[in-house]
Amino acid sequence: MSQPLLSVQDLVVDYGAFRAVDGVSFSVERGTTLAVVGESGCGKSTVARSLVRLLTPTSGRIVLDGTDLAQLPERRLRPLRRKVQMVFQDPYGSLDPHLTAEQIVAEPLRELPRADRSKEAARLLDAVGLPTSALRRRPAEFSGGQRQRIGIARALATSPELLVCDEATSALDVSVQAQVLDLLTELQAERGLTYLFISHNLGVVRQISQRIVVMRAGRIVESGATADVLRAPAEEYTRALRQAALDPTAMRGRKPRDVVRQLQAAGA
Numbered sequence: 392m393s394q395p396l397l398s399v400q401d402l403v404v405d406y407g408a409f410r411a412v413d414g415v416s417f418s419v420e421r422g423t424t425l426a427v428v429g430e431s432g433c434g435k436s437t438v439a440r441s442l443v444r445l446l447t448p449t450s451g452r453i454v455l456d457g458t459d460l461a462q463l464p465e466r467r468l469r470p471l472r473r474k475v476q477m478v479f480q481d482p483y484g485s486l487d488p489h490l491t492a493e494q495i496v497a498e499p500l501r502e503l504p505r506a507d508r509s510k511e512a513a514r515l516l517d518a519v520g521l522p523t524s525a526l527r528r529r530p531a532e533f534s535g536g537q538r539q540r541i542g543i544a545r546a547l548a549t550s551p552e553l554l555v556c557d558e559a560t561s562a563l564d565v566s567v568q569a570q571v572l573d574l575l576t577e578l579q580a581e582r583g584l585t586y587l588f589i590s591h592n593l594g595v596v597r598q599i600s601q602r603i604v605v606m607r608a609g610r611i612v613e614s615g616a617t618a619d620v621l622r623a624p625a626e627e628y629t630r631a632l633r634q635a636a637l638d639p640t641a642m643r644g645r646k647p648r649d650v651v652r653q654l655q656a657a658g659a
């Protein structure tokens with residue numbers, strides 16, 4: 392078997408005295424999607440932020456295409472940053488409201504001549520299903536789904552190999568969410584992209600990922616093929632998460648953490 396594109400080994404992240412990620416290991420094969428699930432606060436975003444080096448992990452290895460980027464200094468990290476891009480949950484908050492879609496998408500392409508930048512921005516917006524007329528508009532003039540498409544186009548500008556999607560469709564209506572998931576699936580097939588997809592929505596995870604890891608309190612408690620884990624979770628915790636996802640009425644007005652606790656107590 393070929394080497395995985397990404398191999399994370401014994402990742403530890405401390406925020407001061409608090410250990411948010413406690414010895415996490417997983418790998419992602421090229422052209423596939425790994426989902427990371429778990430209740431709020433279990434460390435999913437901290438893993439994501441480590442992968443794109445928005446933070447420097449306390450210890451462990453993050454081997455991307457043969458290079459360990461966990462502790463690399465910024466100068467050596469720069470060429471690698473192009474290979475890993477992040478798509479955020481809140482497409483409005485993550486796009487500069489003062490810039491046009493063209494400027495946002497072309498921003499990572501500063502080294503290109505202006506005309507080439509414009510051409511590339513148009514090509515990227517077309518690839519995510521937005522018309523040429525979108526180029527001159529600003530974020531406030533788009534719907535949530537369209538803004539997420541701009542975020543994806545921007546992430547694609549550096550021709551990355553790995554996209555880290557942190558709750559990338561969570562803020563969208565169900566039908567728009569389905570369209571953005573379809574877009575991500577198409578882009579993966581066309582470009583051979585690899586995704587690490589963080590979500591608390593097990594329906595979304597079932598649709599987009601081949602493999603899954605379940606996190607709890609900074610550790611991985613279960614992993615495997617998505618279909619297997621969701622059909623017959625080995626861990627009580629995963630069963631409780633699944634139960635909470637299957638029974639939205641149980642969630643009404645309550646924190647997922649409380650529902651998971653209650654379901655665990657009931658032996659769900």
Ligand SMILES: Nc1ncnc2c1ncn2[C@@H]1O[C@H](COP(=O)(O)OP(=O)(O)OP(=O)(O)O)[C@@H](O)[C@H]1O
Nearest residue numbers: 406409411429430431432433434435436437438591
């Ligand atoms: N900058 C920070 N300083 C201190 N603690 C932090 C910081 N960022 C996150 N934490 C804590 O680390 C833990 C993991 O947070 P993280 O955001 O990774 O969880 P998560 O699983 O992504 O949660 P959510 O699904 O709510 O986004 C939480 O207890 C959180 O309060």
